[in-house]
Ligand code: B12
């Protein structure tokens with residue numbers, strides 16, 4: 062069949078990111094023998110409707126696979142929903158390819174399959190992983206069977222066992238130049254049970270490693286054949302389980318690749334051995350999934366670690382000269398003015414290069430937070446759906462934004478996506494144009510004062 066995959070995401074904050082999932086689905090369809098084209102809206106700015114329509118007119122696909130990555134930017138109080146953009150994309154697809162079947166997927170879709178299918182008027186949707194489910198659905202359509210409108214795809218045992226992302230269909234040079242890194246995935250699934258988090262729903266609750274040699278093969282290829290040397294490992298938590306992290310690091314070290322990479326790390330179960338192995342394998346920075354930093358809010362979000370474990374993780378990272386940012390979510394269950402103060406003092410004492418703090422907790426269906434917020438009447442009867450809805454503890458509701466503004470003022474290495482709008486966009490773009498690679502938080506004002514090399 063003639064298949065076009067459309068990656069609709071145009072978000073460039075904090076960076077444009079390679080649509081890895083859409084590329085995997087394209088790779089899977091091609092692997093199954095289909096004629097696959099790709100339309101990526103990421104760098105098309107306002108030209109995308111004309112470009113997309115032109116592409117569809119000339120290729121005349123029988124199926125269009127629409128990939129939706131983000132529902133919204135999760136950034137209270139200025140949270141931005143991408144729904145209108147997605148509606149417009151679906152409209153252009155319908156007008157330019159009226160006979161094609163429209164199949165929708167991606168992480169945003171998987172979180173709200175019914176809502177998106179209805180809003181965008183898709184024919185079919187796949188919630189979950191697409192590598193097998195998408196070719197299966199194409200086969201059913203080819204055989205003129207009547208598939209279910211929504212397929213709930215079960216997690217694959219080994220995520221990369223058969224197909225590779227069709228990266229050749231993407232403008233990787235532009236992603237690298239403007240995004241400062243390419244991305245790669247070494248495992249899926251998260252066994253932790255943080256109360257607000259969608260990842261166990263998106264990826265399943267147990268860790269499923271990819272075939273490490275294949276992952277490193279693709280890194281080696283991108284490095285040696287294309288000259289890319291900065292990567293982001295998109296695994297929900299790179300260091301869990303530790304044995305997998307060590308195996309990835311060993312393989313990277315064994316091949317002597319001069320790569321620089323960054324990843325998400327959880328303080329839960331982190332060991333000094335893993336931190337050192339990461340440094341030796343080329344890891345130069347990590348996003349610590351700290352979320353909260355007082356015992357009360359750690360418990361409120363059902364995190365699986367304590368303040369002491371956060372402090373220890375930071376010490377090891379400093380020792381290994383890996384720069385780190387703390388990702389925080391302020392205003393969750395148990396937050397009070399006192400826990401906010403405690404969090405700020407504690408986090409600053411760990412000397413991070415930056416702190417990325419979201420305000421309020423975006424509520425998703427199926428999470429423990431949604432259940433308790435609904436049963437406790439905390440959402441004031443508001444519906445959990447495509448329009449961003451945030452849980453904010455009553456005790457800080459009127460105080461949270463002022464706290465954030467004051468903190469940003471006093472400590473410029475604290476960054477609040479919900480307050481910034483496009484404030485940093487031009488600065489970041491200039492840095493990228495000058496060849497700055499790796500995470501942007503590492504170049505935030507004052508970040509240098511908290512260098513991991515300090516005693
Ligand atoms: C890594 C990551 C990041 C990194 C990306 C780094 C990089 N260079 O890639 C960073 C930190 C930059 C980031 C930023 C953001 N992120 Co983020 N990120 C992730 C994460 C953990 C993994 C994404 C990934 O690469 N997955 C691997 C690929 C292979 O999986 P996939 O894309 O889901 O694709 C599979 C399926 O979805 C499906 N599929 C995909 N496309 C299609 C198409 C069709 C037709 C079909 C049938 C199937 C299908 O098949 C694929 C293969 O199985 C996810 C959470 C998660 N666990 O998924 C959040 C996630 C995608 N991010 C999210 C958000 C909100 C953001 C930000 C908006 C946050 C912010 N305000 O900064 C930004 C947006 C950035 C941008 N430019 O778009 C949300 C999106 C949903 C939502 N809540 O709106 C997620 C789901 C996390 C969450 N909160 O639930 N992110």
Ligand code: SF4
Nearest residue numbers: 251253255258260297
């Ligand atoms: S917040 Fe991180 S550790 Fe907790 S469930 Fe989500 S992905 Fe797992």
